[in-house]
Amino acid sequence: MAQSHPDVPPPMHRRPHWPSAGLIASLLLLSGCANGLPRLPDLPGLPGRQERGNVRISDAPPAPPLQPSNNVIVDAVEKVGPAVVRIDTTKRVINPLGGLFGRGPTIQQQQGQGSGFITRSDGVLLTNAHVVEGASEVSVTLPDGRSFTGKVLGSDPLTDVAVVKVVATDLPVAPLGDSTRVRPGEWAIAIGNPLGLDNTVTAGIISAIQRTNAVGEGQRVPYIQTDAAVNPGNSGGPLINDRGKVIGINTAIRQAPGAGLSFAIPINVAKQIAAQIVERGYASHPYIGVRLQALTPQLAREINATTDECTLPEVNGVVVVDVMRGSPAAQGGLKPCDLIEKVGGRGVRNPSEVQLAVDQGRVGEPLAVVVRRGSGTTTLTLRPAELPRQE
Template sequence: ARVPRFQMPDDEDLPQFFRNLPFQFQLPEQPQERGPMRGVGSGFIVSADGVILTNAHVVDGADEVTVKLTDKREFTAKVLGVDKTTDIAVLRIAARDLPYVRIGDPKTTKVGEWVVAIGQPFGFENTVTAGIVSAKSRSLPGDSYVPFIHSQIFSRSGGFQGLAFAVPIDVAMQVKDQIQHDGKVSHGRLGVAIQEVNQALAQNFGLKSPTGALVASVEKGSAGANAGLEPGDVILKLDGKEISRSGDLPPMISSLKPGSKVTLDIWRNGSPKQLTATIGAIKDKTIADARDKETLGKAKLGIAVRPLSADEKRSTDLDHGLVVQDVAGAAERAGVRPGDVIVAVNNTPVKSVEELKSAVDKSGKTVALLVQRNDARIFIPVTLG
């Protein structure tokens, strides 16, 4: 089968949790020459009838996915759907009576507990790695969406620092259930930027203890704005559930269905207040299947983009740009990656999808994209399709 170009992540970015599990996927990796490509990734079986969880980027762009079990049986897997917001993919293989993982409760996980990952990193079978839970409800700097679906090694400088992040399994299972039941995933959105409340802020605000999520900014027209949230508010409870740390709030919001109503207990100007919010929806494209990829690949440039959010502008120090959500065809062959931020086309800044389309339409056979990737800016020449 024809397999599109696929860029495997650097070793420091390769998700440990899904890499170190009982079977491997065969999928594309970056080749030295054009032609059919293969790569590997990992996942785990969650039901006896062949339902499998893995990362969305593991199967993204693959024409064919083969699942190899530890007993050496191989199956062609069907991709039921992917959720790019959480980087979860759900697969199914035609098998019955399979052994499957027992799903735990992340709420019972305690700081200091040992955790292990068992799998086949780089093809080495029956490998076990161990670590200790150092904290819960943490997020990566600059990331406006929590939680994290895969384990990820984190480094500010590019070197390994031994920190791994993983999403609660209950969130992953919620995504799986939505994909299986509805064929798509909906994530709730409040539209606020939050930060931790430390002791100094708690004293300044008149709080008895440093708890809750401090609202740093509110996006205009968002669910939070419509509910009356203001910068400086401290969200203490969501539908009666306490917010101990700021990191508790995003996964609670994202698990809610858009349109649902919630009660927010907040602290404002030294006194408690209660607001009602109607949850919005994350506008990102979350479901992609083979047909989406094929259609995208036939486009002139071959990318799906969206404008930077207010949170992303703050975290990246960019005042404009378009985030690449998906890539295929011409852009993929040129090396454009999901997560790249396109800031200019042929040296002309682009602030909207319409401006990008106009710039590409005015170009000849090639176009020069100025891309922000991590902390660096690079020009990528693309031969248009």
């Protein structure tokens, strides 16, 4: 009779569980040896088993203590960064479906965000006109966390410059540079709040200057082009140089395969517009009242062959296509088929340069325009009028 063994459990009728081959391999790799498997010898020169924390993994000499930074970008950002602000706006818009079939309120609120920078310690700051356009409420937040209610003193759609005022004193100020000294290849540093990410710094170089055809028709701005990364939310923020001075206001981007291009309003243009806004609440732009066409040798040959109204030199230049009746151009003697060579003493090569040169003049004051008419050259004196403002 078999003896009973109360301390031994009865056998369980189930299949034995064997570890997988992958697990066995892992166990062997992690344990180093098992059931008599040979142990790999220690590598020569390495210590044997030691307590954790005592194993040296590097015998490089200790690094010298950090020296004060001499990074020009860091230094430039430290000068301007405290004066770069986030601008949050609220715009009230009419909902065309409001009140109909319960599709929402009649008036809805749209939130917007951009950047700006303080230029006067008493609370004057610059930004883009499109950042604050139509805003019923403007909030300005500094990097140190202080927040103020802003008032839009005025904006200029033609140059996309706006001035905002907050009630404060002793605010940090961004030093302004001279955009006429900007040259391609120099450092370009953008500071702003792209995509809601506050106090973001990106850097690149000045790619080009005097870009008059970068954004579209009607813009009277010789833009600075840069390859510094700029995104929505950067609008209105400063573009600075490696000396920590503002050289432009970031205003537009153009997407391209592999990279994007960004454009900034030269700070000298912005200062001129901002001064007018602070003084009288709006910016004044002179105009002469002409329609212009860029002329090429090929276009001149076609015009000369198809009409008797004009005989144009086969050159590159700017030709007057039409003159508005009663305009300053008409009163000053400018005629269709005139080839404009200089405006205000500045040589011009295309219609955008003519517009920029006229914009440098003053309303009601004499402006010299040199034209080639037929086989001769003559100088006309025009008195630009004020361009009607957009309401």
